[in-house]
Each structure stands twice: as C-alpha cells, then as structure tokens.
C-alpha cells in the first residue's frame with residue numbers, strides 16, 4: 001500500500017506553461033496528448049502545458065506517423081530526457097502497470113518531475129491525496145478520502161469509491177468500478193468494466209479481467225476473470 005502522500009495541487013495555468021514530454025508514442029501516449037490539449041483549451045489563464053514532443057525507445061512506424069499527424073514530433077529515445085530543459089515534466093504514456101513501473105524506474109534518474117494530468121471532465125474529491133504522475137481521463141470519478149499512489153492511471157469513466165487506496169502504478173481501465181474501502185496494491189490492473197466489491201483487497205501485480213466481478217480478495221501475481229471472478 002502507498003504511504004500517505006501529501007496532497008498535490010492539480011496545475012491550473014496562469015503563468016508560463018510548463019514544458020512536458022510524453023513518454024511512449026502508443027495509444028496511451030497519444031491519448032495523454034489529447035487530455036493535455038483539453039486541459040490547455042479549458043484553462044482560462046493560458047495553456048498549462050507546452051508539449052515538447054514524445055520520446056520512445058522502440059517506436060513503431062505507424063505510431064510515429066500518428067504522432068506527426070497530431071503536429072507533434074518524436075524527440076528521440078528516452079535518453080533525450082538527459083538534456084531536456086530544466087523544469088521539464090514527464091508524463092508516462094504506458095498503459096500496462098508493470099511496464100509503466102519499469103519505464104518510471106529507467107527514466108527517474110534524469111530527475112524530471114512527473115506531471116499530474118487530470119482531464120477537466122474528471123472529478124477528484126477535494127480530500128483525496130495523490131502522488132505525482134496521476135493521470136485521470138475524462139469521466140473518471142474519485143469520491144472521498146482516497147489515496148492514489150505514484151503514476152496511477154484512471155481511464156475513461158471509471159469510478160473509485162470512498163476510502164479506497166490504490167498503490168503505485170495501478171491502472172483502472174474504462175468503466176471499471178472500485179467500491180468503498182478497497183485496497184489495490186502496486187501495479188494492479190483492473191480491466192474494462194470490471195467491478196470490485198467493497199472491502200476487497202487485490203495483491204501486487206494482479207490482473208482483474210475485463211468484465212469481472214471481484215467478490216473475494218485477490219492474491220498477488222494472479223489473473224482473475226469472470227463473474228464471480230476466479
């Protein structure tokens with residue numbers, strides 16, 4: 001479980017935009033770019049982020065083409081971050097929780113803070129606390145007294161109920177529902193439209209399949225699926 005993190009403010013703009021590099025040209029990275037554009041478009045006092053481009057250690061040709069279509073550029077491999085301007089933030093466009101943890105570990109030495117990227121249509125309760133790197137897509141809802149670890153990704157229209165703890169690198173996929181008092185350990189992935197009933201715990205690196213209903217605690221390093229999840 002994550003240590004309690006100090007509350008962090010979601011950046012709101014109003015000054016010079018902060019430089020941002022997105023790590024990963026795949027679907028998640030490009031979706032992140034879309035959220036950043038929505039944030040900038042809604043910021044009353046000017047853009048919050050200035051996206052310098054993408055970095056990727058093994059970019060697929062098709063993804064690079066899509067990045068160019070968005071008028072963005074591939075800056076190079078992640079070691080490009082070694083010479084990034086001071087103050088540059090990074091956003092991890094890596095969907096898989098375990099890969100996200102590895103990516104974070106491999107770039108953390110460059111010393112760039114992880115950006116907090118919250119879509120203007122996402123709701124994070126005012127008494128919730130989160131570590132750096134939180135990404136919340138449009139429609140994600142986090143209610144009250146929730147603790148979110150480092151680089152937690154909350155995908156479109158997922159819901160996180162009261163008094164929940166999500167460990168570092170947890171991903172909650174679209175439309176999934178995590179009920180009150182649940183505790184999800186590091187790098188858990190909750191599949192699309194899955195439901196986790198209240199008070200359940202899910203162990204480190206576990207995967208909850210799409211559409212599953214978790215009625216019992218889930219052990220670390222296991223995959224569960226179905227209704228009820230087994």
Ligand SMILES: CC(C)(COP(=O)(O)OP(=O)(O)OC[C@H]1O[C@@H](n2cnc3c(N)ncnc32)[C@H](O)[C@@H]1OP(=O)(O)O)[C@@H](O)C(=O)NCCC(=O)NCCS
Nearest residue numbers: 155173174190191192207208209210211212223224225226
């Ligand atoms: C459960 C999951 C992790 C894969 O588990 P897996 O055991 O490796 O699955 P496989 O693809 O090898 O399939 C094995 C069997 O499980 C079934 N299965 C796969 N996913 C399932 C699911 N979510 N629910 C029920 N059954 C599932 C397959 O049909 C297959 O059944 P069969 O042997 O009778 O043909 C994956 O299918 C899943 O649901 N991932 C979440 C995806 C997601 O949320 N994507 C959104 C990204 S934004």
